[in-house]
Every structure is written in structure tokens, then in C-alpha cells.
Amino acid sequence: MTPDRHVLIVYGSRNGSTAEIGRWVGRTLRERGLAVEVRDVADAPADISAYDAVVLGAGVYMTGWHRDARRFARRHRRALGSMPVWLFSSGPLDTSCDEREVPAVPGVARLAHRLGVRGHATFGGRLAHGAQGYVARQILRAGKGGDFRNQDAIRNWAQGVAAELTWELTWEPLTL
Numbered sequence: 363m364t365p366d367r368h369v370l371i372v373y374g375s376r377n378g379s380t381a382e383i384g385r386w387v388g389r390t391l392r393e394r395g396l397a398v399e400v401r402d403v404a405d406a407p408a409d410i411s412a413y414d415a416v417v418l419g420a421g422v423y424m425t426g427w428h429r430d431a432r433r434f435a436r437r438h439r440r441a442l443g444s445m446p447v448w449l450f451s452s453g454p455l456d457t458s459c460d461e462r463e464v465p466a467v468p469g470v471a472r473l474a475h476r477l478g479v480r481g482h483a484t485f486g487g488r489l490a491h492g493a494q495g496y497v498a499r500q501i502l503r504a505g506k507g508g509d510f511r512n513q514d515a516i517r518n519w520a521q522g523v524a525a526e527l528t529w530e531l532t533w534e535p536l537t538l
């Protein structure tokens with residue numbers, strides 16, 4: 363157990379589905395003994411240097427990440443560049459993520475490269491009645507909404523993050 367190690371999970375979410383993914387990831391990390399804080403990116407701490415790792419996720423809108431998540435990454439690029447970071451995107455409104463690994467959209471791929479992150483995953487998205495915006499309503503009217511988030515895939519990914527972190531944070535170099 364490494365409860366003294368703190369992981370910050372931050373999400374940029376317009377309609378709540380990425381927020382929920384963030385909470386699911388947080389639950390898995392807690393089950394693995396990590397201390398976790400899950401925050402909306404609009405309510406994220408001004409100083410993130412006290413955390414041991416960050417998981418940053420955002421909904422994809424018009425092929426780009428939620429604006430506040432992009433801002434967060436820009437504002438904290440130095441700190442993020444020097445700690446273990448994982449990214450996730452919540453996007454496709456279809457089953458593509460269950461069939462293959464869906465790569466990050468180009469802007470997020472560049473961000474991942476710049477920060478030298480440990481990993482990125484794209485999870486299926488959700489668009490449900492009550493979603494904000496004209497385009498969202500058009501998509502729903504065309505019958506293209508739904509919940510395509512796969513909780514097993516999200517849990518598996520989070521378990522990988524937890525495994526890497528708990529191994530790394532408890533590891534003590536051998537003195538020969």
C-alpha cells in the first residue's frame with residue numbers, strides 16, 4: 363500500500379461523461395492503495411507540484427480536447443513534464459474503441475509527445491439528452507447519441523496506471 367502517494371486526476375468535461383470516467387479511474391486507483399484527488403479542471407489546484415502523478419482526461423470536441431484541459435496542460439507544462447502523467451480522451455460515439463486502439467487526435471498526440479507522458483487512451487464517449495449545444499442536439503436528433511464508454515476497458519487501463527505507479531513508488535534501489 364502507498365497511501366501517502368497522491369495522484370491528481372483532472373478532467374475537462376462539457377456534458378459530464380469524462381467527469382464520470384475520471385471518477386471511475388479514481389476509484390480503481392484508490393482500490394489499489396493510492397491516495398487520489400479527482401477534480402474538474404476548472405477547479406484544479408494552482409500548484410500541482412505536490413502530487414506524485416497526474417492523470418489528465420478530456421472530452422473531444424471537433425477533433426480537439428476540451429479547451430480548459432488544453433489550458434491546464436499549457437499552464438502546468440513544466441510540472442507535468444517532470445512527473446508521471448497519463449492522458450485519456452473521451453470521444454467516439456461508436457464502438458470503435460472496443461474494436462481497436464483509437465489513437466489520440468493530433469493535438470493531443472503532440473501534447474503527449476511534448477510532455478513525455480507514460481500513456482494515452484481513447485475511450486468511447488457518451489452523448490445523452492440534455493447535452494449542451496446545437497450540434498449536440500442535431501447529433502441526438504439523428505439518433506447518433508448513446509453511451510459508448512466501456513467500464514471494463516477503463517478499469518483495465520486504470521489498473522495498468524496503478525500497477526506502474528505502485529511498483530515505481532514503492533521500489534527502493536538495491537544497495538549491493
Ligand SMILES: Cc1cc2nc3c(=O)[nH]c(=O)nc-3n(C[C@H](O)[C@H](O)[C@H](O)COP(=O)(O)O)c2cc1C
Nearest residue numbers: 375376377378379380421422424425453454487488
Ligand atoms: C459538438 C460535438 C462535437 C464532437 N466532436 C467529436 C470529435 O471530433 N471526435 C470525437 O471522438 N468525439 C466527438 N464528440 C463526442 C464527445 O467527445 C463525447 O460525447 C464525449 O464523451 C463528451 O465528453 P463530456 O460529456 O465529458 O463533455 C463530439 C460531441 C459533440 C456534442
